[in-house]
Amino acid sequence: MEYREELRSIGERILSETRTELYLAMHFLGPALGSLSPVMDLSTTTVGTDAAFIRFNPKCLMTKYIEHPYWLKRCYLHMLLHCLFRHMFAGKAYDDPELWNLCCDIAAESVIDSMDAPVIQRPVSEKRNAWYEELRTGAGVLSAQRLYRYLSEGERDYRKEAAMEAEFVMDDHSFWERLDPPDAPAPKEQPEGAAAMPLIATKRLKEEEWKKLANKVRLELTLGREAGTKTGEFLRFLAYDGSQRTDFHEFLKRFAVTREESFIDPDSFDYGFYNYGMQMYGNMPLIEENEYREATKVEQLIIVLDTSASCQDFLVQEFLNETASMLLKGDHFFAKTKIHIIECDDKVQNDIEITELSQMEEYSKHFCLKGGFGTDFRPAFAYVEELRRNKKIEQPRGLMYFTDGKGIYPKKQPDYDTAFVFVKEEDPDTSNVPSWAMKLFI
Template sequence: MINAVHDTQERALRAQQICEDILKNTRNQLYLNMRFLDNALAQLYPAGDMEMSPAGSDGDLFYYQPEKLMAMFKKSREQVNRLYLHTLFHCIFCHIYPDNKVDQEYWNLACDVVVEEIIDGLYVKCVHRPVTMVRRQAEALLLEEGKVMTAQKVYRRLCSLHLAKAKIEELKREFTLDDHRKWYDSGKNKSQSQIQKKKWEDLRNKMQTEMETFSKEASKGSKSLMDQLNVENRQKYDYREFLRKFAVLKEEMKVDMDTFDYIFYNYGMNLYGNMPLIEPLETKEEQKVEDFVIVIDTSMSCQGDLVKRFLEETYSVLSETESFFRRIHVHMIQCDDRIQSDTVITDGQKLKDYMDHFTVKGQGGTDFRPPFAYVEKLQKEKKFTRLRGLIYFTDGYGIFPGKMPPYETAFVFMKDDYQDVDVPPWAIKLILDPEDLEQSQGKRR
């Protein structure tokens, strides 16, 4: 009996040593072919786990089932390399920190599809796998040609398609390589998870820098990975907070209750009858929106539904109770290669009516210069009390004005292909996608 237990323990230790050697060899091969993965490859420590099928990660450890990992290695060394890289990319792109409200089956599949598409685009022999017809059909169904599809976008697409159970199972067989059960561990410490997530985000940023500078040669042929890094590393913007930055300080006739002390007021009234010792200030300094210009690019390339969503979010901020002076003055300008319309908004109801009955006018080419010339004309005609700024909603493909205007200007690009756009140095640039607006709308609700 004792010998049997000893033999079992010895076999387990031997299997563990073999698996650690396999994983060490795997990391070496990946590093030799993709030097930019240097730091990432050093983050996951191997750990045996009999429940894994065949491997997975929680962001700190690479869990593996010894027997299954060894069987996979005997069958194909490239398959083990791909498994490790697949799991590593889940960590790098923070797929392992899902939102509590996601459908786990769809989220797991979306992450696997995105990671496998990235690996297929690397064209590295040590992780190569023939592309099957099922995979081609699945990618045509879930991915959009010419666009970078993140896990969030594929997840939304899966949710909207309502695929049959048999089709979901077919996709899972094609794209699933690792085990995701550690992603949903209810015993996870939230603060530790945030620290861990920040570590992977920092590593991802460094990885992009490495690929763009020191490892250009090693990263050749890695366009799919670079595109994904550009998407994930781009700065996320809260459009609502951005819009509030255009508010200005102004003194308005209004009782300032923040500086009013009821104790001294009541004491004076009780002591002297009708003579308070302190009275509230009659003015108060508040953040309010003054004169404002919103230009909507109505060229053919700017989609109407995106314009609508932009207007909805803009309206939600501007219609907040504390966002207006007693009289507001907002010009809603539609423009393609010339001014198509100018609607002056003087109150919240008029803004809502404009949004509800909004129709795109123009749909010609894109030229950014006419609105700036038009605003300059309005300024000369004293149409503005104090123009705080101009927001230009566009897709970014047009001719910019040559000189800096005397007010703050921001170009808001509603794009889902994540291609960067050069703007003049005097302009603020925001790149939003529908997901960014959804997050802002979620905060509003």
Template sequence: MSDLYEKAKPLAGKVMSFARDNILVNMRFLDVALSALAVEPEKESGCFACNGTKIYYDPVFLLKRYKEEPAFVLRMYLHILFHMIFYHSFRFDKLDGESWSLAADIAVEAAILELEMPGMSLFRDEEAKRKLRVLREDIGALTAEKVYKYLKNFEVSDRERGELSRLFFMDSHRLWKPTQDLVITQQQWKKLSERVRADLKSFSAKKSKSESMEKSLLEAVKDKYSYKELLRKFMVMNEDMRINDEEFDYIYYTYGLSTYGNMPLVEPLEYKDNKKVREFVIAIDTSASCRGILVQAFLRKTYGMLCGEDNFFRKMNVHIIQCDHEVQKDTKITSRDDLEYFLSHEKLTGFGSTDFRPVFAYVNELLQEGEFENLKGLLYFTDGYGVYPKAMPPYDVMFVFIDNGDMGPEVPPWAVKVLLDDEEI
């Protein structure tokens, strides 16, 4: 077997070089990303695999598949490259690996088949295209993220998963694991994806365009935020009445009690500075395009993140403002009970057009009236399509949008933009 491996290496290397050159000729917008991946033969692996730096291939396996289907190596090379520029390997450890692998393969093959480049057709492609047409009717643009949600949210049988794997599986994902010694980092691959996306726009108009590829690249270059982490921006330092364990010595305290009766040698420091939510504003866009169940779900999610003992002060001052083109209602929340009552009993009002300016003007009035001692920020849940104020307010602002598969509306440079998909909410 060793002799066969050594004999296969030179020819397999030439086939890989030919595949690489073919991709460069037909898809010039991939040149930078393509040059970022080295190739290396691997003995008796029986597969192709990539760790984000190198493509590992079994020369014997490669030549066998090349003989059976000449387009296989070219297709495999492109398949792996798309996994990297779509950022698939870097999300593998954060999700259900089996479902994510299948979703990633489907997304990559959808993008390749839509491009319709010469010399890349496999025997299974017609059957795969029929399956993709059915999936598009249910999902829309076939990004890995959308396919993954489909696989997780709907009862997809083992038989159906097996059929999908047969039609779209290409490479092993065994190297899709977090590692500290990557030559090309996660952030560098993101920059490569941004370059590919920019170059794709200027690619020849005569060439086929791939909606799946464009949407997958969009997902890759999006900034991924943790909503919970961003909420910490709205936490302020405040003195909370509780024993400060970090500055209190219990040894002297208990020694005094045991030796002198009810006379501790040191009193506990009751005051401790904690970062907690005390004063902020939640603005709800109640225009016709942003209403109903999602608003309630967003409020419950935000409440769930903030209502732990470590987040809320005994006293709080939160205003929930409903607004479309004008402020419809302001509900002041001073306790958990207030918030629970609002979520259970209050009905949204408005449903006109969207204008963000009235909320900011109203909050400015509250500030002038002394309603807030230390307003940290304003959280605005909206679809984003409205009129923004020009002036930067004296507090942090976060616009939270529903992720519709695009980059979302542009926001002023002084605001933070967060995209949450409906599953997150």
């Protein structure tokens, strides 16, 4: 019993040290790193996760810690990516679980190989690079979903898949199969004996938790701007993965200001009148609702639309519809606001000023694309500076530039927040987006 406890303790210390090293190197993973507790599990010979725990065989961890310490950090991050991309929850939708597992491993490894972080970096073999090139040509994006679709179509090459498994498999996926059905009742009691260990949490609850954690990590990267080569393809995969749309509410908080607005508030009143009524009439409080309240909302915003030939008009229309819906249904903007909508290809084609939220819906309905030439993002920024010099706008709070990513970016960072907005289903090229700009996906 003492020997077993010693093994468990050593394994937990190894994983704790590994987690700390990853956090020190990649702070943006903070919200997710603390979500997997270590549990010794002798049903595996290696290590794996069920989205609630990291289940490990201590002998495997000790061997790797001594002989291949870098492997532990890569494997820990590999398992974390499975959780953030929610691979273990999507497997039921695919007919071939073995192929799905392989695709998940390739997706996770491709992200890790794209990161420029010494803590997990290792030379990428020519064989692995050749496979990446072949798979990108066939699948486009190396997400598990795209890879499965590509590899399952046509004639299967099982020998090649076996070679890929030897190259990309890192962790034990058998724990994924133990996830209970989404609507299964929670078990009432713990199994006895050697099998007694923390039970795998319900699938539905864990999936929701990891959706929220993925959003937190994505916001940490986009708003905190800890991007660049260190994160590689990670942010792009987070945006591409799943069906979650961009959380515009969190994004717009960055541009919000606090001021008073007209609003009858029945829940608040002047305590002076209340006290006067009680003193004068005994039990007759005088209550008058406040007609103003303090609110933190967006007062001014600049939206630039890429109207070049490469950016299809239906994509621009989709973005406008999304934005109009956000303005009308949400509580993010003051009733009186100022939104500039600038249409630009390689020069500014049009500038529409929106002062009433209802105008946005009309503009969206009757939008007609002007331009259709090359793509240069710089004229829009120069035009904003011209508006400022001519006192037509005040200090901008933020600028959103909707584009497909194919164009010339400005080198100089403006003195206001900038976000380039992409349609994630179109596999946009975001590799040249400046490090000072945020990336959003709809």
